[in-house]
Amino acid sequence: MIKIFNKIKISVMAAVVALMGLTACNDYLDVVPDGGDPTLPDAFALRSVAYRYLGTCYSYMPKDGTGSDPAMLGSDELVDLYPRTTGKYFSTSMTMIARGYQNKSTVYGDDWHSLFTGIRDCDNLIDNVDLVPDMNQEEKNQWKAEARFLKAYYHFCLIRKWGAIPVVKHSLPMDASVEDVRVYRDPIDTCFNFVLSELDKAIPDLAESFSNTEYGRITKAIGYAFKARVACYAASPLFNGNDDQKNLVDKRGVQLFPTKTEEQKLERWQYAVDACKAAIEECQKINVKLYEGEDILYRMNDTLKTDLILRGAMCERWNSELIWGNTQSWTAERINWQVMGCVNLQYEDNPQFTGALTGYRCFGVPLKVAEEFYSKHGVPIAVDKDRQAGWNEMEIKRGDEQNQFYLERGYETVKLNFDREPRFYAFLGFDGGKWLGQLTDAEYNDLTSDKVKKVKCRVGQYAAKAGANVGPVTGYFPKKTFPYKNRVNAANGTTNISSTWFPYPIMRLADLYLLYAEAINELEGPNGAHSTDLFYYINAVRERAKIPDVKTAWDDYSTNPGYYNTQTGMRAIIHQERMNELAFESQRFWDIRRWKEGPTEYNKNIYGFNIAGASAEDYYKKTLVFEQPFLVRDYFWPISTYNLEHNPNLIQNTGW
Structure with a gap:
């Protein structure tokens, strides 16, 4: 039985x-x-x-966003520091799925x-x-x-x-x-x-x-x-x-x-x-409406406020956009510290927290996910007209005045980190990037760029790899999951986290809008009876993200104007919009599977930067973290051998 x-x-x-x-x-x-x-x-x-x-x-609700969630470390969206010598702060079992070690004897995530x-x-x-x-x-x-x-x-x-x-x-x-x-x-x-x-x-x-x-x-x-x-x-x-x-x-x-x-x-x-x-x-x-930061009352420029709005859509507690929040996932406030907050960073201008702020930084974002976010024009970087002849994403460039709220002025980073959409900067932390947080309420008013924290994670710097259990892993961190209100303080040699818990978003309005756009396109393409709704709802998400609407973006800034006019083109646009908007919210893992895009996405493998590099030239080299196999059988879990032995009427899934 x-x-x-x-x-x-x-x-x-x-x-x-x-x-x-x-x-x-x-x-x-x-x-x-x-x-x-x-x-x-x-x-x-x-x-x-x-x-x-x-x-x-x-x-019995699955604890989304925690160590038991395969859509976190079992995906191609977050990478665990592997092998870690401790599972104290976060289970290492889900990373076994990502690395192709799923099996029917010991079923991970069963x-x-x-x-x-x-x-x-x-x-x-x-x-x-x-x-x-x-x-x-x-x-x-x-x-x-x-x-x-x-x-x-x-x-x-x-x-x-x-x-x-x-x-x-x-x-x-x-x-x-x-x-x-x-x-x-x-x-x-x-x-x-x-x-x-x-x-x-x-x-x-x-x-x-x-x-x-x-x-x-x-x-x-x-x-x-x-x-x-x-x-x-x-x-x-x-x-x-x-x-x-x-x-x-x-x-x-x-x-x-x-x-x-x-x-x-x-x-x-x-x-x-x-x-x-x-x-x-x-x-x-x-x-219920898209979160626009109505509760953010600080005096700050649009760039900084947009950062807080985009992050807040996920982790501002019970915000106007949240339809369904999983209260099973915030236990002991681990959701944004030990779980996703393992990225908690060491800031250069807080040297007294050398040990505390490195925390348990053990998760990274693959290079391919960083590359998926749009350019500032709202199109994939590969088709942005400004990033064509002579543009090398891995070329070293110094942060400048124009990007001072995103990048540290004068600091060497790569062109990949320049001229990207606001979600790129709101959702990702990286070497040379700014990280809005770790401030008192008063400090957020009239904030200047030099007061925004910065991350430096090349060897010899404050947030560099510091052992088997401390990252970085790829060179990118999931900043989106870390509420800006969180504060880390050192006391008596220990780390105290003033943590802002939030219910993990199972569904929020942007997700629903994009599902509607997807369903319309799959039913009738982009020029059918519901085309007005299709473009209205996807553009509502893009407008909140401060990027041009679909038609303007592709017609004015891409090398492929009118791409949205075919069902295939619009499908790719909607899929990428979901990847960007819902990053690190346990959606990509399931979306890639339901779309049957597993081999295409996973066979790109997991790359990052050379985290062992000290100089910009050494650090910014595309480096393989691990190969990520994906076969037809991986679309579904195997039924455990135990269950098959006790019920012979069950049959095993394909390929297992």
């Missing part, structure tokens, strides 16, 4: 889990019958106890059992919450809707890893036979249709909003937005008529990835278009 379907004694011990990450709740339930062990009905004897069980349902357990607990709440005596029916329906949503979400999390999975319409009874628990995987369309159906059932009873003490619970806007994401995944090439998987047939003769006609594929995209539009309309109702 699969472990998750084993006959086990259900008790309210599961309700001990922290209450949705919103309040630290580690106490055991104190409602225990006189007769002995607690039973499932005891969990629904009072509202206060049932509320804990609702918290249990939330507790939450198969956990997610199916979460599904069972959601079913338990749906089945039993009506028993609670001190709740009205409206609230009971709302809780059931939240549990139904989470059940759909956990199915989706399984699908994006393993593809076709066994759908659990309702958890099996505890006295189920051995044969009953030996379930089969369902065809991929059945899987997605079930998730979408569960979301449709949940949305009407979800709350419009919650008080700030319960942020993180599922609302209607989250329901609509997540449905839009699921619909786009279901329509994407990895899942929608994927002929690479056509031979995945189970023992019943059921094809798990059926072949489809083009018309059938487009039906999925039509559904996605409708779902995205409905989600945007729902967000408009509750005034």
